[in-house]
Amino acid sequence: MTSFVPQDATSLLPNIEAKARQEVNEPHSAVVRFGADQPLRLDAGVALPHLQIAYQTYGEPNAARSNAILVCHALTGDQHAANPNPVTGKPGWWETLVGPGKPIDTERFFVISSNVLGGCMGTTGPASLNPATGRAYGLDMPVVTIRDMVNAQAMLLDHLGIEKLLCVAGGSMGGMQVLQWAASYPERVFSALPIATGARHSAQNIAFHEVGRQAVMADPDWRGGRYLAEGVTPHRGLAVARMAAHITYLSDQALHRKFGRRLQDRANPTFGFDADFQVESYLRHQGESFVQRFDANSYLYVTRAMDYFDLAEDYGGVLANAFAGSKTRFCLVSFTSDWLFPTEDSRAIVHALNASGASVSFAEIVSDKGHDAFLLEEPELFAITRGFLDSAARAFGLPPGREG
Amino acid sequence: MAVREQVLDESVVRSQGGRVDLVVVAEMVAPGSRVLDVGSGDGALLELLATTRQCDARGIELSREGVNAGVSRGLAVIQGDADVDLAHYPDDAFDYVILSQTLQATRRPRWVLEQMLRIGRRAVVSFPNFGHWRSRLDLLVNGRMPLTENMPVPWYDTPNIHFCTIRDFVELVEILDARMEKAVALDSSGHRVRVNMPWWVWNLLGEQAVFLLSRKNAGRPG
Numbered sequence: 230m231t232s233f234v235p236q237d238a239t240s241l242l243p244n245i246e247a248k249a250r251q252e253v254n255e256p257h258s259a260v261v262r263f264g265a266d267q268p269l270r271l272d273a274g275v276a277l278p279h280l281q282i283a284y285q286t287y288g289e290p291n292a293a294r295s296n297a298i299l300v301c302h303a304l305t306g307d308q309h310a311a312n313p314n315p316v317t318g319k320p321g322w323w324e325t326l327v328g329p330g331k332p333i334d335t336e337r338f339f340v341i342s343s344n345v346l347g348g349c350m351g352t353t354g355p356a357s358l359n360p361a362t363g364r365a366y367g368l369d370m371p372v373v374t375i376r377d378m379v380n381a382q383a384m385l386l387d388h389l390g391i392e393k394l395l396c397v398a399g400g401s402m403g404g405m406q407v408l409q410w411a412a413s414y415p416e417r418v419f420s421a422l423p424i425a426t427g428a429r430h431s432a433q434n435i436a437f438h439e440v441g442r443q444a445v446m447a448d449p450d451w452r453g454g455r456y457l458a459e460g461v462t463p464h465r466g467l468a469v470a471r472m473a474a475h476i477t478y479l480s481d482q483a484l485h486r487k488f489g490r491r492l493q494d495r496a497n498p499t500f501g502f503d504a505d506f507q508v509e510s511y512l513r514h515q516g517e518s519f520v521q522r523f524d525a526n527s528y529l530y531v532t533r534a535m536d537y538f539d540l541a542e543d544y545g546g547v548l549a550n551a552f553a554g555s556k557t558r559f560c561l562v563s564f565t566s567d568w569l570f571p572t573e574d575s576r577a578i579v580h581a582l583n584a585s586g587a588s589v590s591f592a593e594i595v596s597d598k599g600h601d602a603f604l605l606e607e608p609e610l611f612a613i614t615r616g617f618l619d620s621a622a623r624a625f626g627l628p629p630g631r632e633g
Numbered sequence: 634m635a636v637r638e639q640v641l642d643e644s645v646v647r648s649q650g651g652r653v654d655l656v657v658v659a660e661m662v663a664p665g666s667r668v669l670d671v672g673s674g675d676g677a678l679l680e681l682l683a684t685t686r687q688c689d690a691r692g693i694e695l696s697r698e699g700v701n702a703g704v705s706r707g708l709a710v711i712q713g714d715a716d717v718d719l720a721h722y723p724d725d726a727f728d729y730v731i732l733s734q735t736l737q738a739t740r741r742p743r744w745v746l747e748q749m750l751r752i753g754r755r756a757v758v759s760f761p762n763f764g765h766w767r768s769r770l771d772l773l774v775n776g777r778m779p780l781t782e783n784m785p786v787p788w789y790d791t792p793n794i795h796f797c798t799i800r801d802f803v804e805l806v807e808i809l810d811a812r813m814e815k816a817v818a819l820d821s822s823g824h825r826v827r828v829n830m831p832w833w834v835w836n837l838l839g840e841q842a843v844f845l846l847s848r849k850n851a852g853r854p855g
Contacts, residue, residue, distance in 0.1 A: 560704065579711055580721040588689070590704045591711035593697060612705040620707025
């Protein structure tokens, strides 16, 4: 194994996988279940009669329930934004930004984070038990869209008694959800913070996703999507998918800074195909640890949802129409080295928002960390988030936060 | 102007070393207006407009530092280039579009002014007057590009690529067929040059000028 994996990690891996499997139907999260009387109508043209949504909340709602912030996770994220992940034990994916005294201050705001539709951490997805058959949905799960995810979140908010959100925030696919929220439910969104995202998935991004899906489906253990029933998992295919995708989350600079051409625990190349380079070893580790916690079919579904996302298309091809008359305050953030959702993608949204007359801020942050910068230590992102939320909270009539 | 009772006291601003031109600009904006500040810098004017004029004030700023500072203070600022991004705003999107000490740094001043008068019903433009007597004297006596408090950067480093004089600007306003509603010139100590003086006096004594413009017709400017 590589130096990136702790000595005992190999023995832990099956344990992590078992934990992940458990989360699918009985998660370590609050859960709301909607019966057949409250089906979720999907863009695919069918209804999902048994919807389960797993979610976490942080902080307390105020009396008027006007301090709620919904944070939306990215492709392989989950509802555990600001608590240790019950599967991996790692910190929540947005603990940099969400917590007591942090920019999304849980002492001031009521923060809601749910697993997306199609996910594998407790919200209905292809790995979930299909009540109609008593088996996992697998490919019987209808293909879902970003809008379906948002509509499911709206049902969760209804359940929680949140009429209007102070803010919806998220990066990457989370940012797509933010944009969809602002377009679908403008009256429920006072402010929106889409980070490192785009109003549509580019051809290049679809292409990368297709490589990942083909890797999964080419694995003989995928079994036409029925691997759970047959007691196997397409580990190798999903790991390759993750390796390819992971490259797109970083930047050339960041990879070079981290690894350069350094060799992994050896003085010379082996003249073989072992992981000679540190970067190879790192990617293998990324792939291997990912497959323990994430369901392969879920990866197909969620990547597909991103591919289908093209907000303008739903509004006659004019993005500005998606935000026509919007009273929502927007703040967009991009990162200079992000080539998956480059600054131009954010700027296109800004232009559309300008054209529709919406209130919008937009900052491009200098970072060499690539797309993943939105999950990392980026002081400017923190300052912008804090300033934007402070101002939104003030305008929404919330009492001022504590100093600092 | 019926805005004298506002807290925009120029003498106070002057004595505190503040920017009088911002106060003059803000005074030209009717309270409660929708305003776009092109080249909003660190957001000082946006804040002034929001706090003293209750405006819905938004900014475009080229420098990342300016944008991040503004957004961190809760202002609506976008990172962008006036020379490009103004094209994306619809007609009549704002009551006022402001260009404060930025005209001389644009690549296409005429185009920018046209866009401002298209996007906003009124435009407010402030700029350093290259026709000020000190600039003229510098050029005449030293034969060098002037360096003053308002123009402190040498020619090879300055972002100010399109300096003009008050007379030059007035001519451009005529070319654009815009209406000049108000004009204020500030001398080097930040005092207003008296209103009844002829243009050539303004052009000589005014170190900075602030103009309030509007379209002559309701349609798009030529």
